[in-house]
Amino acid sequence: MGGADTHARPEEKVFPVSDKIKGPQGVIKVPYRILMGPGPSNAHPRILAAQTLPLLGHLHPPFLALMDEIKAGLQYAFQTESKYTLLISGTGHAGMELCLANMLEPGQKVIIGNNGIWGERCADMAKRYEANVIELKCPPGQSFTFEEVKKAVEEHKPALLFLCQGESSTGVQQSLAGMGELCHQNGALLLVDTVCSLGAVPFFGDAWGVDICYSGSQKALSASPGTTPFFMSQKAHDRLTSRKTGVHSYNYDLNLLGKYWGWYEGRFYHHTGIVSLWYGMREALAIVYETGxxxxxxxxxxxxxxxxxxxxxxxxxxxxxxxxxxxxxxxxxxxxxxxxxxxxxxxxxxxxxxxxxxxxxxxxxxxxxxxxxxxxxxxxxxxxxxxxxxxxxxxxxxxxxxxxxx
Ligand SMILES: Cc1ncc(COP(=O)(O)O)c(C=O)c1O
Missing domain, CATH: 3.90.1150.10 (Aspartate Aminotransferase, domain 1)
Incomplete structure (x- = not known):
């Protein structure tokens, strides 16, 4: 028969608190720093203030209404009319992995523009999902020309093309002009990393034919790390729903996440939303909208x-x-x-x-x-x-x- 564990045995003693957590007043202390590296950058005080508001349940109607506001804010930030927007629980790496996990099936071809660490990481992740990875390389410090990308896409006819708009390891901006059209003419979808670029440089999700895209909360959007802006096009959604194999990740399965974020009728508990960080992102997106x-x-x-x-x-x-x-x-x-x-x-x-x-x-x-x-x-x-x-x-x-x- 089972029963509750006790701590009656002599070896089950409660350890005393570690000296490491015993500050003089027991209160956390953090120095103020001006963060002018590649991120995180300092958060906007209005965003930090929002994160101190009382918690709501992750399915409470006021919280669901706030998630709807976030979805609308993401449509503006990404310049898309697609209803398939959400925040991923996780940082930019989670965004990259989610896009690959949902858009690729084993053996499918993906061309990865690799001119820095983000192309390298993307290739590493895509291999883990058993994709057929074709790396398109150019010297670090340079971007890909449209002609280089066109040649590769026409030759390999991949299911997916990855480009990083803001290669933060080399300080390079990738032009996306014409890339969406090129992909669609060749049966591919366009995946773009905008972690270090969204809000800082022009981005037009729909007009540029971007199909699937993730960004960063802690960069030009001035929020805390931990939650990742995302959108996908109708074409990407069609790809998702016509997969022959299931999505290999439970955490990043967009079929399930979409049910939590209200893409379809009703709401579904997939995981506990990062309540405080989503308050922060709601404010971040409001600031983007107010600023323009x-x-x-x-x-x-x-x-x-x-x-x-x-x-x-x-x-x-x-x-x-x-x-x-x-x-x-x-x-x-x-x-x-x-x-x-x-x-x-x-x-x-x-x-x-x-x-x-x-x-x-x-x-x-x-x-x-x-x-x-x-x-x-x-x-x-x-x-x-x-x-x-x-x-x-x-x-x-x-x-x-x-x-x-x-
Ligand atoms: C372009 C780019 N992509 C992806 C990432 C990964 O983001 P994170 O560190 O938030 O996981 C970064 C981080 O700096 C980045 O600059």
């Missing part, structure tokens, strides 16, 4: 110009050499010869509480990365970054294109 996408795009562009004017004056150069390839939201700056990039990062963190990031994947050790995203996208922050770079470089004896002997 065009105003946001213009502001990011102007600050990118301001940043590069200052950096070039210091003798610094972009890693993405072609101006048309440069991503305004994540800027990659070549580390001059003889300069200790990590030393500079630590110096500005210590002196200014300012985060400047190093490179990632193919740019590791070669660049610094500066984010211009959302709430952090202000002229004052850009001026601070330039001043901190000047100070940090001078502290290492760099006064222009050449390092002087110290």
């Amino acid at each position: 996408l065009e105003t946001m795009w213009k502001r990011h562009r102007e600050l990118y110009d301001q940043l590069w004017e200052g950096l070039r004056d210091l003798g610094l150069e972009p890693f993405a050499e072609n101006p048309a390839d440069q991503l305004p939201s994540v800027n990659t700056i070549k580390v001059p010869e003889g300069i200790d990039w990590l030393g500079l990062n630590n110096y500005v963190m210590g002196k200014y509480n300012l985060e400047i990031a190093g490179g990632l994947g193919p740019s590791a050790g070669k660049v610094w990365r500066i984010g211009i995203m959302g709430f952090n996208a202000t002229a004052a922050n850009i001026a601070l970054v330039i001043a901190a770079f000047k100070d940090g470089l001078q502290s290492q004896g760099f006064h222009g294109a050449k390092k002087t002997a110290s």
Whole structure:
């Protein structure tokens, strides 16, 4: 017969609290930092305030109404009329995995534009779902030309094409013009990563024929990490419902998630929505709508110009050499010869509480990365970054294109 466990035996003693959690007052302490790396960027105070509101049940009518508001906000942010919008519970990686898990069946061909770490990760994930992965490569720091993509799509006739609009490891922006039409003429669907680009640079989900897309909450949308904006087109929905095999992931099965998010009649408990983070995203999307996408795009562009004017004056150069390839939201700056990039990062963190990031994947050790995203996208922050770079470089004896002997 079963029964409740007790802790009557001598070895079942309750451990005392660890010293690690015993602060003087027992209250969490976090330093304030200006996050000017590739993300997370600082969250908007209105979003953080929303996250402190009382919890609701994940199926309570006021919470379901809030989810409907989020869906409408996502339609605006992605510029789509598709009703298939939702927030994924998980970060950008979850968005990438969800799209692959739902759009690919074992053996199906996927072309992955790989010009940085996000193409690499996508190829890794697609292989785990047993897809037939064809990697289209170009040198890090460059984007794909339409002709290169066209040749690959026409030759391989894939089920899916992956492109990353904002390659944050190399600071490269991928043009999406004509890519949707190209895919549809060849029986493919277009999957786009907008984690580091949505809200910072123009994106037109419907007009560009994007079929399935995920973004990032903690970048230009100025919310907390942990929940991922998503939409798919009717074509992608048709692909989902005509699969021969089931979706191999329960957590990311869009058939089930759609039932929770009200794509169909009725609501269904799939998992517990991330209540507080969804309050935050509701506010983030309201701020996007109130500000206006065009105003946001213009502001990011102007600050990118301001940043590069200052950096070039210091003798610094972009890693993405072609101006048309440069991503305004994540800027990659070549580390001059003889300069200790990590030393500079630590110096500005210590002196200014300012985060400047190093490179990632193919740019590791070669660049610094500066984010211009959302709430952090202000002229004052850009001026601070330039001043901190000047100070940090001078502290290492760099006064222009050449390092002087110290
Ligand atoms: C372009 C891009 N895609 C995907 C991701 C992964 O997002 P996360 O770290 O939120 O999982 C990132 C993260 O920086 C990114 O920049």
